[in-house]
Amino acid sequence: MLENLFKFMVYPGFLFSGAIGLLAGWFDRKITARLQWRVGPRWYQNFMDIAKLFLKETLIPDGASRMVFFAMPLLAIAGSTLASTIIMVINQTPGVTFIGDLIVVVYLMLIPPLALMLGGFASGNPLASLGGSREMKLMLSYELPFLLALVVPIAKAGYSIQLGGIITYQALHGPIFFSISGVLSFVVMLLCIQAKLGFVPFDMPEAETEIVSGMYIEYSGPALAMLKLAKAILAFALPALLITLYFGGIIFTASGILMSVLEYILILLLMIVIKNTNPRVRIDQAVRFFWRIPTALAVLAVVLAYLGL
Amino acid sequence: MGIKEKILTKSLYVFHLSSGSCNNCDIEIIDCLTPRYDIERFGIVLVGSIKHADVLLCTGSVNRLTVPRIKVLYEQMPKPGFVVAFGSCGASRGLFKDSYNTGKPLDEIIPVDMYIPGCPPRPEAIMAGLLKLIDKLNSKGK
Ligand code: SF4
Numbered sequence: 001m002l003e004n005l006f007k008f009m010v011y012p013g014f015l016f017s018g019a020i021g022l023l024a025g026w027f028d029r030k031i032t033a034r035l036q037w038r039v040g041p042r043w044y045q046n047f048m049d050i051a052k053l054f055l056k057e058t059l060i061p062d063g064a065s066r067m068v069f070f071a072m073p074l075l076a077i078a079g080s081t082l083a084s085t086i087i088m089v090i091n092q093t094p095g096v097t098f099i100g101d102l103i104v105v106v107y108l109m110l111i112p113p114l115a116l117m118l119g120g121f122a123s124g125n126p127l128a129s130l131g132g133s134r135e136m137k138l139m140l141s142y143e144l145p146f147l148l149a150l151v152v153p154i155a156k157a158g159y160s161i162q163l164g165g166i167i168t169y170q171a172l173h174g175p176i177f178f179s180i181s182g183v184l185s186f187v188v189m190l191l192c193i194q195a196k197l198g199f200v201p202f203d204m205p206e207a208e209t210e211i212v213s214g215m216y217i218e219y220s221g222p223a224l225a226m227l228k229l230a231k232a233i234l235a236f237a238l239p240a241l242l243i244t245l246y247f248g249g250i251i252f253t254a255s256g257i258l259m260s261v262l263e264y265i266l267i268l269l270l271m272i273v274i275k276n277t278n279p280r281v282r283i284d285q286a287v288r289f290f291w292r293i294p295t296a297l298a299v300l301a302v303v304l305a306y307l308g309l
Numbered sequence: 310m311g312i313k314e315k316i317l318t319k320s321l322y323v324f325h326l327s328s329g330s331c332n333n334c335d336i337e338i339i340d341c342l343t344p345r346y347d348i349e350r351f352g353i354v355l356v357g358s359i360k361h362a363d364v365l366l367c368t369g370s371v372n373r374l375t376v377p378r379i380k381v382l383y384e385q386m387p388k389p390g391f392v393v394a395f396g397s398c399g400a401s402r403g404l405f406k407d408s409y410n411t412g413k414p415l416d417e418i419i420p421v422d423m424y425i426p427g428c429p430p431r432p433e434a435i436m437a438g439l440l441k442l443i444d445k446l447n448s449k450g451k
Contacts, residue, residue: 029349038347045352048319052363055313056387059360212357220360220387 012088014081021232022046024268031272053225061218065122072119073226079111080230084237090163091250097164105241106150112230113139120215131214134283135205138195141290146192148298152185153245155305163244170248177246180309184301186246188294193238194271201278202286239267317363317389318443320352324362328379330369334396334429346432353439359385370398370405373412383419391422391442400424
């Protein structure tokens, strides 16, 4: 019991993945700044932002539903922490896997955007509702290719819906990434993760310049800090899931950890470059995009995986 | 200095409010974000929602219509928060002092922590001003 609590709260759960997620957030800001020929913030900037938010007061908007408004940040952070804990624990000891844990992780990762959406609706702000409805449409659009692409590692690993099974398969046969279907489904996953993390070009749910951060608009103080932390943890968990599914997981030896860190940085870098070289698309364009090209690619990848390529 | 002030001053989020300025001040604020000045180095970020802000940066000469809105925005800023009066207009109504539409100066409506003079202030002056605000906060915690 105590050991599980430690796993959830400290390592590899809340504190560990939160810290890595915040560092990833700084990495994003720094690379963005460098791409724009600026200097960018210092490495501890995101930690300071979170610490500052905990010092501030939380305002409750008039007419908001208090319960939902305050429950949702907690729910978001619980969901993303649990997802990252499961991924990391199974990477450490592939033996503790249970049937369907991959599906559990995928659905746990859906909780933060859902919670954020409900929190936005509960705040009673029209811009937040607009952001919430956009988030909903975005979710509908990226979930289809995401789940289709997920079939590829499952099929490759002998139809195993266990993260542990996929890791042990890759330990024996080499990373899934080194096959045609693996590359295709990795590309689709990367695009979906871009949308899941709300990076440009798919950041219309929180577009600062048109609907002033959308669902976050009424949140302040500790509640906002928790939402930001939930997102930071997701920014750790989603690439970690990619590494687990396509690069053979995180192997806990010195060279294995170094490799995983490099892969993590590479995935982040790819997303940040996509983010900085693309304009924001409209929500209808995003839906059309996701339901056409990535879905077609994912279907192709599934067929190829079925044929064993 | 207190740990609280130290954290606060490392991450100031600025909300920019235009209370009837001639728009020159507002353009100069955007200048601070450009590669040449890059105010994000100090952790200062422009935000779109007052609920996320630590600093209310008010430009313009405060015309009669904006007075109630300034009060509402000041109340909606999560405390601890600070107010910066920006430009000659923000400090003293500037050249709109005798206009029919200009009421009281900003510091008679809400408490002002800091003035940045100039018409408009140069980006260097803005950065010097914000850094002075940070110094002021730091010495407060002593
Ligand atoms: S201070 Fe000068 S530049 Fe700024 S709003 Fe007033 S008149 Fe315009």
